[in-house]
Amino acid sequence: MNYFVDPAQMERREPAMTRQPAQVSRELIVLPSLKAARGPRGGLVLTQKFIDGVASYARSWPGPVTTLVQLTDTLGSDMDHVEILPETPAPAFEVRPARLEDLAQRIRGAALVSGFLSPFELETVQLCHRLGVPMVFTSEYTLRTEKQILDAEVSNPLVRWRRKLWVTQAEAKRRRALALSAGLQCSGAPTYEVYRHLHPNVMIFFDNRVPRRDVIGEAELEAKLSALREGRPLRLVFGGRLIPMKGVQDLPRFAQALKRRGVPFTLDIYGRGGLEGALAREIERRGLSQEVRLKGVVDFRQAWVPLLKQTTDLFVCCHPQGDPSSTYPEVMSCGVPIAGYDNEAFKGIVQHSGSGWLSPTGDVEHLAQEVARLAAAREELAMAARCAREFALAHAFEDTFAARVRHMVGASRLPRELKAAWTPATPEGWA
Secondary structure (H helix, E strand, O other), rough: OOOOOOOOOOOOOOOHHHOOOOOOOEEEEOOOOEEEEEEEOEEEEEHHHHHHHHHHHHHHOOOOOEEEEOEEOOOOOOOOEEOOOOOOOOOOEEEEOOHHHHHHHHOOOEEEEEEEHHHHHHHHHHHHHHHHHOOOEEOOOOHHHHHHHHHHHHHOHHHHHHHHHHHHHHHHHHHHHHHHOOOOEEHHHHHHHOOHHHHHHHEOOOOOOOOOOHOOOOHHHHHHHHHHHOOEEEEEEEOOOOHHHHHHHHHHHHHHHHHHOOOOEEEEEOOOOOOHHHHHHHHHHHHOOEEEEEOOOHHHHHHHHHHHHHHHHEEEOOOOOOOOOOOOHHHHHOOEEEEEEHHHHHHHHHHHHHHEEEEEEHHHHHHHHHHHHHHHOOOHHHHHHHHHHHHHHHHHHHHHHHHHHHHHHOOOOHHHHHHHOOOOHHHHOOO
16 A cells, blocks of 8 residues: 655656556545645644545445545644554555646546546546546535635735635636536535536535444433533533634624623633634633633544533534535534524535524624523423434435445446446444
């Protein structure tokens, strides 16, 4: 299993377009948008959630799965970074060739290429189209969401205008890329609603990393709901990157508005990011140190999931944009309902699940008023928690990835008889 192929060390080959077509293999090649940093031991640093996703493809795909990652010098602010070494049991990772002709040599025999619907992949899908290699895209952000992210993160109006112009032009390239693709998988409702009329092979999924066996059990949920009915202070939680696009800067104002309404509560904030110091100062300045606590980063499986299952009544989500975050279904899998801003991604979650409460984006007073109402409506909270659990069971990790692999198998150039005989891995085989 080759983890670290450096394109600079590859033997020089003649241009890919002049060679005879390669024999088609059963290989799935994944081209993620997520980049890898070099770790302290020379390995590749990626998020555990991403590695779990690729491993899920490998369990179900009827052939080898290889991920070609680009390198970066900047480590992201996610909560679950791990370093992959050659001896680490994991799917195959290689460094993505930088030159288009070298990439052509690497992918020309693949049964399918999977990538992110991005303007930077337009050349890639054009290459795949010339080679006869089908490519299936995954999409997350609509043009509207991208502009909302810029509104949240860019303060200079001229820079913001230029970047909005760029993302508008990028959307045109995305649509050109989509037209050349073999299919599209939409993470969440926003891009599904935008693109489903533009391609005949589009599916929707709700991304998460919680398998069915880890969804909160009915007895465990009922025990938590019994405690909820006792009327103790509401246990509120937020988890994610502490950056403007996640809306964390609104949490102290929300907490102050809730405290002003006389609602007993605690709010634990998990994660790290550029706003961590500013949050600490705001919490102190607003006199919220007894109610609001910064808890840092915790392990997803060993700590995050158990604390949601056992000690959380409501997740507060101030995302000012429609990022189809896996946070939504993952939190719901723990029997925790969500109150948040009415961005297009969370709207889709509420519509599909029947669980959750929407407040106008940026309106912390409305959000606080809604949470204050729920503090006195414990049965409504309990009903939403049950609906959240049902939604999570319907979109469990293994079923979601089996559906995605089924979609990719259908779009691939695998032999027809292999497609007909393919079945997804059984749940018992999943991590």
